[in-house]
Amino acid sequence: TQLLEQSPQFLSIQEGENLTVYCNSSSVFSSLQWYRQEPGEGPVLLVTVVTGGEVKKLKRLTFQFGDARKDSSLHITAAQPGDTGLYLCAGGRAGRGSQGNLIFGKGTKLSVKP
Amino acid sequence: EAGVTQFPSHSVIEKGQTVTLRCDPISGHDNLYWYRRVMGKEIKFLLHFVKESKQDESGMPNNRFLAERTGGTYSTLKVQPAELEDSGVYFCASSPISSGQGYTFGSGTRLTVV
Numbered sequence: 495t496q497l498l499e500q501s502p503q504f505l506s507i508q509e510g511e512n513l514t515v516y517c518n519s520s521s522v523f524s525s526l527q528w529y530r531q532e533p534g535e536g537p538v539l540l541v542t543v544v545t546g547g548e549v550k551k552l553k554r555l556t557f558q559f560g561d562a563r564k565d566s567s568l569h570i571t572a573a574q575p576g577d578t579g580l581y582l583c584a585g586g587r588a589g590r591g592s593q594g595n596l597i598f599g600k601g602t603k604l605s606v607k608p
Numbered sequence: 609e610a611g612v613t614q615f616p617s618h619s620v621i622e623k624g625q626t627v628t629l630r631c632d633p634i635s636g637h638d639n640l641y642w643y644r645r646v647m648g649k650e651i652k653f654l655l656h657f658v659k660e661s662k663q664d665e666s667g668m669p670n671n672r673f674l675a676e677r678t679g680g681t682y683s684t685l686k687v688q689p690a691e692l693e694d695s696g697v698y699f700c701a702s703s704p705i706s707s708g709q710g711y712t713f714g715s716g717t718r719l720t721v722v
Binding site for chain 2: 498527529534535536537538539541542582584594595596597598599600601
């Protein structure tokens with residue numbers, strides 16, 4: 495069974511601090527997606543990484559896919575209260591017929607205090 | 609463009625009753641997915657439609673769950689008869705036909721079975 499271990503589960507920091515969220519697995523994924531979810535809403539896609547070693551930047555957010563495509567990280571620089579939310583990683587399975595089947599981590603609940 | 613719409617947003621039913629959840633994907637999106645989050649657990653895949661055909665239904669828990677997508681447009685997910693462990697948030701997502709780049713999720717239906 496493929497699993498995505500996401501850490502930390504909870505993170506409470508002050509505005510202006512940096513943070514990193516990790517997503518690890520023993521399995522190889524065809525792609526790795528990061529979502530952000532607000533209460534009462536569905537996950538909203540932030541980024542998709544598909545190549546081992548790939549790094550993508552979205553303003554103050556930096557996403558990295560591990561060389562072996564088994565792990566990923568999300569780094570936020572100078573966090574702001576507006577970054578507060580639940581961050582989810584999701585791995586896309588390789589192989590025909592199962593590409594729509596995402597494996598989700600349990601999420602990291604981030605709270606950024608002013 | 610309109611996003612993925614799910615109805616109802618909340619449903620409270622008694623054990624043994626039937627509930628039907630509806631999802632309207634983004635117009636033109638051939639891929640439609642159902643996911644579920646049970647309290648305390650990660651979001652888990654249920655099934656994947658490509659147009660009106662079931663591409664992957666490996667995540668369906670048991671035969672009390674029936675999903676349909678007549679005409680390749682909206683989809684319904686029926687639970688009959690509902691059990692207590694079916695409680696959770698049911699998400700629908702859609703993507704264009706060739707997309708491995710991430711999905712657009714609806715806001716979910718929170719189902720409570722009492």
